Amino acid sequence: MKKPxxxxxxxxxxxxxxxxxxxxxxxxxxxxxxxxxIFILAVKFLPLPNLHFLDPMEIALEDFDxxxxxxxxxxxxxxxxxxPRIVIINIGExxxxxxxxxxxxxxxxxxxxxxxDVTMDGPRDPHKDSLMKEAVEKNKNLILASRFxxxxxxxxxxxxxxYFCTPTTNDGFVNFLSKEWATVRIWNPFMRxxxxxxxxxxxxxxxxxxxxxxxxxxxxxxxxxNITELINYTRKYTLETSKxxxxxxxEGEDLLADGKVDTAAIKGKIALLGxxxxxxENIEDKKYTPMNEEFAGKSIPDMNGIVVHANIISMVLDNNxxxxxxxxxxxxxxxxxxxxxxxxxxxxxxxxxxxxxLVAKISQLISAVLFLYLGIQLFIRYRIKLDMSITLVVIxxxxxxxxxxxxxxxxxxxxxxxxxxxxxKHH
Amino acid sequence: MKKIQFLILFALFxxxxxxxxxxxxxxxxxxxxxxxxNKVESKAKVGQPLNKEAIVKVAAGSAVTLICxxxxxxxxxxxxxxxxKQFGDSCRVSSNSVSSNYVKYxxxxxxxxxxxxxxxxxxxMNTVGAVSRSINNIWIDPRLDTVNYSGGxxxxxxxxxxxxKEFEFLLYNADNIGTPFYSTFVTKLKIxxxxxxxxxKPGNSYFWTAAVKGEENDELKVLNYLTKETFNAxxxxxxxxxxxxxxxxxxxxxxxxxLEDNHYLSEAYNYYSKAAVxxxxxxxxxSTLMSFKKDYEIK
Numbered sequence: 113m114k115k116p117x118x119x120x121x122x123x124x125x126x127x128x129x130x131x132x133x134x135x136x137x138x139x140x141x142x143x144x145x146x147x148x149x150i151f152i153l154a155v156k157f158l159p160l161p162n163l164h165f166l167d168p169m170e171i172a173l174e175d176f177d178x179x180x181x182x183x184x185x186x187x188x189x190x191x192x193x194x195x196p197r198i199v200i201i202n203i204g205e206x207x208x209x210x211x212x213x214x215x216x217x218x219x220x221x222x223x224x225x226x227x228x229d230v231t232m233d234g235p236r237d238p239h240k241d242s243l244m245k246e247a248v249e250k251n252k253n254l255i256l257a258s259r260f261x262x263x264x265x266x267x268x269x270x271x272x273x274x275y276f277c278t279p280t281t282n283d284g285f286v287n288f289l290s291k292e293w294a295t296v297r298i299w300n301p302f303m304r305x306x307x308x309x310x311x312x313x314x315x316x317x318x319x320x321x322x323x324x325x326x327x328x329x330x331x332x333x334x335x336x337x338n339i340t341e342l343i344n345y346t347r348k349y350t351l352e353t354s355k356x357x358x359x360x361x362x363e364g365e366d367l368l369a370d371g372k373v374d375t376a377a378i379k380g381k382i383a384l385l386g387x388x389x390x391x392x393e394n395i396e397d398k399k400y401t402p403m404n405e406e407f408a409g410k411s412i413p414d415m416n417g418i419v420v421h422a423n424i425i426s427m428v429l430d431n432n433x434x435x436x437x438x439x440x441x442x443x444x445x446x447x448x449x450x451x452x453x454x455x456x457x458x459x460x461x462x463x464x465x466x467x468x469x470l471v472a473k474i475s476q477l478i479s480a481v482l483f484l485y486l487g488i489q490l491f492i493r494y495r496i497k498l499d500m501s502i503t504l505v506v507i508x509x510x511x512x513x514x515x516x517x518x519x520x521x522x523x524x525x526x527x528x529x530x531x532x533x534x535x536x537k538h539h
Numbered sequence: 540m541k542k543i544q545f546l547i548l549f550a551l552f553x554x555x556x557x558x559x560x561x562x563x564x565x566x567x568x569x570x571x572x573x574x575x576x577n578k579v580e581s582k583a584k585v586g587q588p589l590n591k592e593a594i595v596k597v598a599a600g601s602a603v604t605l606i607c608x609x610x611x612x613x614x615x616x617x618x619x620x621x622x623x624k625q626f627g628d629s630c631r632v633s634s635n636s637v638s639s640n641y642v643k644y645x646x647x648x649x650x651x652x653x654x655x656x657x658x659x660x661x662x663x664m665n666t667v668g669a670v671s672r673s674i675n676n677i678w679i680d681p682r683l684d685t686v687n688y689s690g691g692x693x694x695x696x697x698x699x700x701x702x703x704k705e706f707e708f709l710l711y712n713a714d715n716i717g718t719p720f721y722s723t724f725v726t727k728l729k730i731x732x733x734x735x736x737x738x739x740k741p742g743n744s745y746f747w748t749a750a751v752k753g754e755e756n757d758e759l760k761v762l763n764y765l766t767k768e769t770f771n772a773x774x775x776x777x778x779x780x781x782x783x784x785x786x787x788x789x790x791x792x793x794x795x796x797x798l799e800d801n802h803y804l805s806e807a808y809n810y811y812s813k814a815a816v817x818x819x820x821x822x823x824x825x826s827t828l829m830s831f832k833k834d835y836e837i838k
Contacts, residue, residue, distance in 0.1 A: 187637070191610060191633075193608070193609035196609060199586070356610075356612045357566070360586060362585055371584065374584035374585060374587035376588055377584075377586020481645055489637065
């Protein structure tokens with residue numbers, strides 16, 4: 113008599129799952145998995161001989177993040193709608209006089225808040241400076257760009273306010289505290305100077321803008337009490353997407369031309385005055401972002417600083433923060449996945465050794481693709497950033513550790529009578 | 540059955556509702572663009588919100604870019620009147636599945652052959668190499684920098700450095716070089732004067748240029764459309780300068796040369812032709828005519 117279909121399926125499912133679970137609770141599986149992590153820790157922390165020949169690899173991987181594939185290859189953020197709350201005004205090559213004119217013209221159209229993404233660190237032409245000073249003093253909703261200099265080593269950090277800052281003006285630091293040529297992934301909303309000013313942190317440019325535009329979002333940001341926030345990039349304004357710009361960018365000269373710009377484009381919005389240039393060969397104030405087409409290897413910076421600020425503003429206003437899972441969570445996931453793989457590989461190692469290498473390589477490949485996919489899905493759908501690199505390293509090392517562990521277990525068995533599933537040496 | 544009817548009605552209703560909700564934003568424009576909104580026509584403005592009943596009017600040589608529902612963009616580059624309600628289709632946003640993109644990416648990485656510099660020259664020998672100057676893809680012979688014209692068949696020509704199949708010819712009034720008053724697309728590297736005769740008037744000066752379709756060319760050339768009287772007076776003056784015993788062919792050749800030197804290219808062509816006909820054995824007359832025809836793309 114033939115078995116019913118569901119019993120067939122259940123039988124095969126049980127048989128398949130036994131591939132993973134047969135040796136799952138064997139102490140050899142658990143100890144071999146532990147050896148994977150001991151090996152990783154040894155490489156990381158032991159003072160090993162000179163491994164400087166690995167430096168280029170370390171440098172190359174330093175700025176690498178698997179989740180960047182989500183932007184460059186999987187189309188994350190490709191269809192994010194234009195953010196109607198933000199308008200970027202391209203200042204082009206305007207000097208202080210030109211900037212003053214642009215500020216006044218923008219202000220005449222009634223933005224809720226304006227941000228000038230230009231650092232000005234000293235006096236220049238007195239006439240132009242006086243025009244700028246007047247524009248700054250006249251427009252109380254203008255946020256100026258200052259800089260925060262983190263101290264090196266024991267050196268104390270310092271704050272360098274914009275030249276036009278006065279006790280009645282508003283400002284915020286515009287620089288991102290990452291390496292000059294590294295991908296801008298994090299943003300520091302507030303920074304404190306060690307030892308002094310402990311009661312009042314310095315605000316970033318974006319935090320100051322948000323404070324004026326949406327106090328509720330600002331309070332939420334403050335309550336998070338995070339020193340750094342991961343930037344959730346959702347929009348870009350670069351050459352390849354110029355077919356669909358996700359921020360309204362108005363050229364300064366259009367703004368100054370009589371009647372060319374509608375008041376509705378600026379009224380009640382956050383007006384960001386900054387430098388925008390779509391020419392990829394012009395890298396002035398351009399940053400590397402996870403949205404770069406090249407997610408690994410050499411490339412050119414892809415996003416103007418003002419657009420990075422706009423992305424952070426969009427994130428804060430939408431309460432669209434990225435949640436980074438702590439290291440312990442990544443480790444637990446790596447341990448569980450490594451354990452499953454170890455059980456699966458030991459089963460083949462002992463019972464189907466002929467196929468072991470082929471199965472191991474194929475399953476490593478499938479696992480890498482699958483877990484990378486799951487990590488990216490978590491990032492795209494739930495804004496959860498999970499570091500899958502530890503898991504991938506564990507999967508890769510598992511096979512090699514089996515050989516080491518087998519020799520170790522057989523030696524223990526001979527010397528101390530240690531009970532092990534590795535009765536005989538395979539290699 | 541009732542359930543199916545309900546589902547059909549529901550689907551129809553949602554389609555109609557979604558079609559009605561389109562809102563537009565005038566993202567950018569160049570040239571002369573106007574908008575008819577609530578039956579009031581006004582000059583277009585960047586950042587202007589428009590409803591689906593609005594009409595956009597685009598003049599020749601102008602372009603306007605609109606964003607629909609903050610998510611889809613389209614541009615009008617041809618002159619005309621565009622009621623926005625007809626462009627609901629342009630508001631649709633295609634959505635790509637992350638999963639399918641991921642599978643495609645992994646598959647491409649596994650199967651893609653990177654080749655070698657020898658076998659895949661296009662991929663490996665693709666660097667810029669050096670800075671570029673005069674990046675304009677169109678070259679207009681400096682001899683056409685100023686053309687004095689009073690009549691006859693003569694082409695305005697250019698050369699292209701790209702493999703473009705279509706070119707835009709633009710004609711500007713001397714007092715407004717920002718916006719062309721006439722533009723047309725041609726497939727050849729020239730446009731006969733006869734094609735633009737209806738657009739220009741004797742006694743006026745114009746600027747013209749040509750560009751690869753979709754590109755811009757800021758290099759403007761002068762076209763002086765002179766009256767017959769002006770030209771005849773000039774010609775009479777040239778005729779007086781001839782030697783006492785000048786043969787008709789010699790005179791025609793001299794006039795051709797002097798007219799060319801004074802940018803009367805169409806007229807020079809007539810006189811060079813005349814000289815070659817009057818003295819068909821003269822090699823100089825024939826070779827000059829051939830060179831002239833070649834230089835100015837006269838076929």
